[in-house]
Amino acid sequence: MPTSATTLLRAIRALPLPSAGRPLIVGVDDWALRKGRTYATVVVDLERHRPLDLLPDRSAATLATWLRHEPQIHLVARDRSTEYARGTTMGAPSARQVADRWHLLLNTRQMLERWLVLVHPRLKQLPPTTPPAPSVRRTKAYSRAPAEVLTRAAAVERWQGLYDDVRRRVAAGQSLRRINRETGLARATVRKYAFAQHLPRHSLRGPGPSILDPYLDHLTARLDEGCENAMQLWRELRALGYPGTPKQVKRWLSQRRTRPAKTTIRRWQRSPAAATMTPPARLPVPPPKPLSWHLLRDPDELDPEAAATVAWVLQDGEGAKVVGLARRFCRIIHSSCGGRRADPASMVTFDRWLEEARRCGVRVVESFAASLDQDRAAVRAGLELPWSSGQAEGQINRLKLLKRSMYGRAKLDLLRRRFLLAA
Structure with a gap:
């Protein structure tokens, strides 16, 4: 077409937007216009499976203003955001709010992670429940310069x-x-x-990947045979396809020598007694985030190493209480997933769990339970009704694709038009 890009953009901005009808059940979620800095809101019609609008921010006032123009809406599915809860209450006070079940599970894991961060030094002192099996897998990063x-x-x-x-x-x-x-x-x-x-x-956090990791089995076997020559080990690895320099091999070997190298400076050499001393065997301590996932999983689904780690954490009295409460709440949520409506007995179980969690004596759990109590009506609706904000998450994935394909031109007004016209 013999026209400029600016003219095309102006023509797109002049196109009329499609009529979205009068939605009754909507889902709202936030998305990043510029990650970490600027966030906006997407509104989705959950019955028609189509986006309704893009709002310029994720504030309560903006959402409330949009909802006031749609007074027929009687249900809003959202995450646990207090801004969205307040905005829905201000803009559609008669609408029922539904807390997304996936976000409830995510918040439970985050609560468990916060507790693990607090008690991680104490958990390190617990004795292992089973002797750790010898493994060549790295549990910490290599020494640094x-x-x-x-x-x-x-x-x-x-x-x-x-x-x-x-x-x-x-x-x-x-x-x-x-x-x-x-x-x-x-x-x-x-x-x-x-x-x-x-x-x-x-x-x-656990160590990142290293180019030396695929060759740890060979290095461990040669070390058991008594080879402590770093250059010799490096030449062997190079014949096996190792692309790195001897520096990484020397770092690995420096932590496992039974005697000083010939080139070691005298004042840096350890005494023979210190060289033969080995630290007591202990299980590697996983970081809080992956450990929180292990603690919430079904024990039958854990591999032997993860099961031993979970049993190690459960030795702690407070840990057994926190993990027990978190697992019970996850079971309550899972019982209402898959389109199943929660029976009244499940609601009674949730109310009892909430009262117990609020008085458990663990500050992190009590804070989490207090936030659920403030949002109790939406949480109960999330357990009773099949609606969720999953469709909003799917629309955000499509929105991200459009935004990245418009790199440099993805202002909110143009992105909003393309997003709604593409639907």
Whole structure:
């Protein structure tokens, strides 16, 4: 077409939008126009399976304004966002709110992860329930160069300063929302620092992949045979296809030597007695996030290593209580999934669980239960009704594809038109 791109965009903006009808049941969810900075809201007709609108932000006032123009809506499915709950109450006070079941499961796992971050140092002191089986799998990262160690120490010092600042503000009575606004930290970070008794360490995460990992079996076998020559091991690995330099092999071997290397400086050499000492065998401590997934899974679905880790955590009295409550809540949610309507007995079970969780004596669980109690009507509706915000999640996936294909031109007004016209 003999026309410019700007003319085409102007023509697209002039196209009339399709009529969406009068929706009765809608789902709302947030999506990132610019991840980490700018968020908006998508509204979906759950009965007709089509998007209705894109709102410029995810505030309660914006959602309430949109809902006031659709007074016939009698059900709104949403996540656990307090902004969406307040906006629905303001804009459609007679509409029934439904909390999404997937988000309830996600919030349960996040609650368990927050508890694990707090008690992780204490859990490390628990004795293993079974002797750890010998394994060549890495449980920690390889040793780093001195410059990397200094950079890491500087970062930890910076995190410690931010943590101390958040704790001082909490002690002074400031709200988490105000701390988030004044410090510029993410809401999740402010909440994590506010509840943690010590600075949560990022080192709790597992090691990343290494090009040396596929050759650990060979290295372990050669070490058992007595070979502690790093260059010899590197030449053998190179013949097997290892693409790296000897540096990574030397790092791996330096942590497993039974005697100093010939090239080791004398003052750095350990005594023979220290060289023969081996630390007591312990199970590797998983990071809080994957450990929280293991604790919520069905015990019959766990592999032997994960089952031993779960049994190790359950030795702790508080841990057994927290995990038991989390698993019971997940079973209540699962009983209402798949289009099944929850029977009245399940609602009674949920009410009893909620009262028990609010008085369990564990602060993280009590805070989670209090948030569920504030949203009790929506949670009960999520357990009783088949509606959820799953369709909104699917529409957001399509919206992301359109946004990325329009890179550089994806302003909200143009993206909204293309999104609604493509439906």
